[in-house]
Amino acid sequence: MRFASRVESLGGGSVTAWDIHNAGKDAQARGEDVIVLSVGDPDFSTSAPIIDAAVAALRSGDTHYTTVAGRLALRKAVAHQQTRRTGQVLDEDNVLIVAGTQNGLFSSCQCLFGPGDEVIVVEPAYLTYEATIGATGATMVRAAATADGLFRPDIAAIEKAVTSKTRGILIANPCNPTGVVLSPSELEGIADIARRHDLWVVSDEVYADLVFDGQFSSIAALPGMAERTVVVGSLSKSHAMTGWRIGWIIAPKELITHADNLALCSLYGIAGFIQEAALCGIAQTEEITREMREIYLKRCQVLCDHIDHAPGLKCLRPASGMFALVDVRETGLTAHEFAWGLFKAEGVSVLDASAFGPSASGYVRVAFTVGEDQLAEAGRRIVRYAISLTGQA
Numbered sequence: 355m356r357f358a359s360r361v362e363s364l365g366g367g368s369v370t371a372w373d374i375h376n377a378g379k380d381a382q383a384r385g386e387d388v389i390v391l392s393v394g395d396p397d398f399s400t401s402a403p404i405i406d407a408a409v410a411a412l413r414s415g416d417t418h419y420t421t422v423a424g425r426l427a428l429r430k431a432v433a434h435q436q437t438r439r440t441g442q443v444l445d446e447d448n449v450l451i452v453a454g455t456q457n458g459l460f461s462s463c464q465c466l467f468g469p470g471d472e473v474i475v476v477e478p479a480y481l482t483y484e485a486t487i488g489a490t491g492a493t494m495v496r497a498a499a500t501a502d503g504l505f506r507p508d509i510a511a512i513e514k515a516v517t518s519k520t521r522g523i524l525i526a527n528p529c530n531p532t533g534v535v536l537s538p539s540e541l542e543g544i545a546d547i548a549r550r551h552d553l554w555v556v557s558d559e560v561y562a563d564l565v566f567d568g569q570f571s572s573i574a575a576l577p578g579m580a581e582r583t584v585v586v587g588s589l590s591k592s593h594a595m596t597g598w599r600i601g602w603i604i605a606p607k608e609l610i611t612h613a614d615n616l617a618l619c620s621l622y623g624i625a626g627f628i629q630e631a632a633l634c635g636i637a638q639t640e641e642i643t644r645e646m647r648e649i650y651l652k653r654c655q656v657l658c659d660h661i662d663h664a665p666g667l668k669c670l671r672p673a674s675g676m677f678a679l680v681d682v683r684e685t686g687l688t689a690h691e692f693a694w695g696l697f698k699a700e701g702v703s704v705l706d707a708s709a710f711g712p713s714a715s716g717y718v719r720v721a722f723t724v725g726e727d728q729l730a731e732a733g734r735r736i737v738r739y740a741i742s743l744t745g746q747a
């Protein structure tokens with residue numbers, strides 16, 4: 355049987371990156387003493403009022419087709435939330451409700467890019483970006499972050515990557531896996547390139563509510579950027595709602611019309627009871643996300659404090675999110691060898707961060723998605739493994 359040539363763009367390295375995570379989950383399912391720190395799925399349950407809103411909607415018969423673009427009240431709430439964050443003038447026609455950030459990225463890229471186009475991605479970058487861009491027929495062009503171990507975007511490298519084929523720049527602000535939150539001058543540097551070369555910017559802001567060090571600003575709020583920026587986000591991380599698959603695209607109205615047409619022939623709308631839950635979640639964003647930030651910051655400190663005592667390891671303390679990068683190069687192992695060695699010796703699964711791009715090779719990504727006690731135990735195991743490698747206490 356023959357498949358479309360497009361399928362070639364859907365596989366690739368990022369798919370095998372999950373092997374260790376799957377091995378960790380399988381071992382856990384067999385009852386083995388494994389601590390899984392390889393995925394960004396919050397361990398908290400979704401808050402009770404949100405669940406109640408979904409259940410009430412289901413019980414009241416909210417089980418039918420919905421409007422493809424999303425319910426008016428939810429689109430208004432998303433627009434209002436973004437206006438509060440950025441000061442942008444927005445209304446419901448700037449918003450499309452989608453099945454999470456990933457679906458929003460996929461849909462917007464389908465509407466913006468095509469065969470022969472190039473899209474610049476600041477790397478290290480989230481694993482799915484390459485296939486998301488590849489599925490449009492465009493090519494992802496990597497602009498490596500600064501090589502000083504801080505993983506800041508290198509504005510000169512982005513500028514250098516621009517060619518006559520470039521149509522857009524895809525950024526994650528804040529970034530997974532680095533936790534980097536873009537500064538006003540970095541945002542202005544990227545915006546300046548986009549304006550001068552007439553490019554789209556796709557801004558993945560799924561971690562925007564989880565910044566614990568510094569201030570989040572959206573590139574869409576900069577002068578001349580609203581008309582060329584697509585902001586994509588969801589409640590997955592900020593509200594522990596990964597499995598609900600609910601998110602949004604915020605963009606110029608014309609793009610929303612195209613994405614709406616795409617949704618009509620793909621998703622055909624998001625379940626009404628999930629939209630009702632999301633509406634309830636957005637109404638409680640302040641309280642929910644304040645608590646999440648406190649918890650993740652504490653967990654980050656617990657884990658990084660342990661790793662700071664591990665010979666040969668350096669922990670990059672993130673400014674946001676639920677991950678830390680750990681530099682393992684001094685152990686003499688590659689990150690792949692370190693991750694599998696740690697898993698086999700100590701039962702802790704972490705990801706080889708080179709899956710996020712070559713500039714993160716030599717680093718592993720550790721998620722704070724288990725409670726403090728388990729994280730402390732994971733930290734002790736990581737230290738023990740590092741000692742076993744280096745022979746130093």
Ligand SMILES: Cc1ncc(COP(=O)(O)O)c(C=O)c1O
Pocket residue numbers: 394453454455456457480526529530558560587588589590591596601
């Ligand atoms: C940077 C980034 N973007 C998008 C996603 C996907 O988020 P969602 O669950 O909203 O599709 C993730 C999930 O880990 C992520 O880290």
